[in-house]
Amino acid sequence: MADENNPSGGGNGGGSGGGTGASNGKNGKVGLVERVTTGVKDDIQALKTDIPAKAKEQIEGLKDPTKTQVYTSIFRHKHDDTPRNRALGVLSNVFLHLHPAKINRDAVRYSYTWGMGGITFYLFIILTYTGVLLMFYYHPSKVQAFRDVLYLEHDVPFGKILRNMHRWAAHLMVIGVWLHMFRVFLTGSYKKPREFNWNIGVLLLVFTLLLSFTGYLLPDDQLGFWAVTVGTNMARATPLLGHEGPFGSMLGMTPYNDVRFGLLGGSIVDANALLRSYIWHCIGIPIVASVLMIVHFWRVRKDGGISGPAPVVLEAEADKPRRGPKAAGE
Amino acid sequence: MDWRQLWEICSAPDNVPIVGLIPLLAFYIYLAVKQARANDVLIEQLEADPAMAKTHHRKTWPFKPGWAKEVHVWPFLLRIEFLAAIIITIILMIWSITLNAPLEEPANPNLTMNPAKAPWYFLGLQEMLVYFDPWIAGVVMPTMIIIGLMVIPYIDTNPLGSGYYTWKQRKFSISTFMFGFVILWVAMIIIGTFIRGPGWQWFWPGQTWDHNRLIYEVNRDLPDLFGITSNMAKIVFGAIVVGGFYLVGGGAVYSLFRRKMPKDFQRMSLLQFSLMAFLWLTMIALPLKMALRLLWHIKYVWITPWFNV
Numbered sequence A: 001m002a003d004e005n006n007p008s009g010g011g012n013g014g015g016s017g018g019g020t021g022a023s024n025g026k027n028g029k030v031g032l033v034e035r036v037t038t039g040v041k042d043d044i045q046a047l048k049t050d051i052p053a054k055a056k057e058q059i060e061g062l063k064d065p066t067k068t069q070v071y072t073s074i075f076r077h078k079h080d081d082t083p084r085n086r087a088l089g090v091l092s093n094v095f096l097h098l099h100p101a102k103i104n105r106d107a108v109r110y111s112y113t114w115g116m117g118g119i120t121f122y123l124f125i126i127l128t129y130t131g132v133l134l135m136f137y138y139h140p141s142k143v144q145a146f147r148d149v150l151y152l153e154h155d156v157p158f159g160k161i162l163r164n165m166h167r168w169a170a171h172l173m174v175i176g177v178w179l180h181m182f183r184v185f186l187t188g189s190y191k192k193p194r195e196f197n198w199n200i201g202v203l204l205l206v207f208t209l210l211l212s213f214t215g216y217l218l219p220d221d222q223l224g225f226w227a228v229t230v231g232t233n234m235a236r237a238t239p240l241l242g243h244e245g246p247f248g249s250m251l252g253m254t255p256y257n258d259v260r261f262g263l264l265g266g267s268i269v270d271a272n273a274l275l276r277s278y279i280w281h282c283i284g285i286p287i288v289a290s291v292l293m294i295v296h297f298w299r300v301r302k303d304g305g306i307s308g309p310a311p312v313v314l315e316a317e318a319d320k321p322r323r324g325p326k327a328a329g330e
Numbered sequence B: 001m002d003w004r005q006l007w008e009i010c011s012a013p014d015n016v017p018i019v020g021l022i023p024l025l026a027f028y029i030y031l032a033v034k035q036a037r038a039n040d041v042l043i044e045q046l047e048a049d050p051a052m053a054k055t056h057h058r059k060t061w062p063f064k065p066g067w068a069k070e071v072h073v074w075p076f077l078l079r080i081e082f083l084a085a086i087i088i089t090i091i092l093m094i095w096s097i098t099l100n101a102p103l104e105e106p107a108n109p110n111l112t113m114n115p116a117k118a119p120w121y122f123l124g125l126q127e128m129l130v131y132f133d134p135w136i137a138g139v140v141m142p143t144m145i146i147i148g149l150m151v152i153p154y155i156d157t158n159p160l161g162s163g164y165y166t167w168k169q170r171k172f173s174i175s176t177f178m179f180g181f182v183i184l185w186v187a188m189i190i191i192g193t194f195i196r197g198p199g200w201q202w203f204w205p206g207q208t209w210d211h212n213r214l215i216y217e218v219n220r221d222l223p224d225l226f227g228i229t230s231n232m233a234k235i236v237f238g239a240i241v242v243g244g245f246y247l248v249g250g251g252a253v254y255s256l257f258r259r260k261m262p263k264d265f266q267r268m269s270l271l272q273f274s275l276m277a278f279l280w281l282t283m284i285a286l287p288l289k290m291a292l293r294l295l296w297h298i299k300y301v302w303i304t305p306w307f308n309v
Helices: A002-026 A028-062 A069-074 A083-091 A116-135 A145-154 A159-186 A195-217 A222-236 A259-264 A271-302 B003-011 B013-048 B050-055 B078-098 B120-128 B134-155 B171-195 B231-260 B262-267 B270-296
Strands: A102-104 B070-072
Touching: A083 B070, A116 A159, A116 A271, A116 B078, A145 A159, A159 A195, A159 B013, A159 B078, A159 B171, A195 A222, A195 A271, A195 B120, A195 B134, A222 A259, A222 A271, A222 B120, A222 B134, A259 A271, B003 B013, B003 B171, B013 B050, B013 B120, B013 B171, B120 B134, B120 B171, B134 B270, B171 B270, B231 B262, B231 B270
Parallel strands: none
Antiparallel strands: A102 B070
């Protein structure tokens, strides 16, 4: 088709060229108009052939989207099922590259890890997501807080399920962290060389509990108010730093300058305490916990991946230096 | 038997996680014990037969020479993670549709909730308040728990049992952690949630919560039992009892290690051993103090003008 059109287009151009030459002698202006119209005609003729050709090319290109520039700029490797591509799929993805490309064949067994660390992290993501949505409807002030929760429950579309999910995911996360720690202990995974990562894990446990605790006050209802009152009353009794604690009053501690005052921003659980727990809950602790999580995951990899299931070591071999998990028989 | 009361406690939205935690914990303990047993059997076999130990596969999972030792994360691990994420999402969705998060009346400082309970995961600490003063139960003990957990890798010098479930090779550390987590932490939470009613009084499951119940409990202090009356004598007496507990207890731990775990003791430095003994005895002090209180109505052991233990 293009072959047929091109020579005929060329012939047209030649014909109009002769016409302009004849009119040129009579009037220059007429020549200009003619030149423009023939030029436009020429363009239209060319368009008629170019657009279908381009469109065809486009459609041909769409048949294999993996060859488009957009696609290849996002995905850096092919997806045919080869070992290389399987590894690249994990390594060239920022979210998946937490994993190594390959792991111990027994490490994927659920019975060893219980999957609790991963589940805890997934729950943290759910909590961040639902938490951000809840923040759109919540004002951390004494006047508004409780009404905002009522509004969420009764008027906001899907508000009730949003709040429910946030609360139950928080409880599940606490349980998940405990079970994760329980598993890590029972498999002796805190032993050399993972001592430091166990410590990061203990801190993450503390921050998980604090996250949950600071969130408890936010609905500003009786449940949260008294739970936080009971909880922070303990701080009165802090040795040296609390006004009711041992040696506290000797150091000049009063209800207005002790550690509890610092936690609550006042001597009772009131507007300042609400604002403080809101900021700790939504900004302060999540940032610290996220940083610790990054370190935690990084160290899992740097300390040699997950701890097992490792080959068993016999008592007689206990004090002999061993290199890595590759023992006899594996 | 007040079934309605029992149902009210068990179905309180914030108590549901604990009701769920009990079977969950039981299941995972079962899973761990099952694998520990299998490993222990294998260890026994290999220790009995050194020739076998040199060649035999050191895991309870099946393995044949031609098999790859490693598998690709994609798809063998990622599909499991994806599945886990879907299952957790579904559980959360169903839970959130069927059960509403609690919302009580607006906060009112003039209307005290009875019982006023901390969030469920802190109820173990709140239960401890019965047996210790707030500075111990609320500040010192939680700090000791955190520090104690953090030093575990540095005081557990036993190189065995790293990366596999076992009971035989780590009897002391596993029984200690089990005791601390299952008995002292989880069981205390269960007591705090299901047993403690108005006035933080003991109500058996199914017993009606009587808001007017009064218990006349005469608590004595340990020095009183010995007829000690002067303040100075009480200070000295308490210091001797508490110090004696740690000294005698330390000796008992030493004796236990020397006889039953000589290798572990050999590996430990003086600092490691004394730190371990101190933390272990502090943990044991809690159930001891509970027994003193519940069985003999003894409130304080050590009385001083500044603090009481």
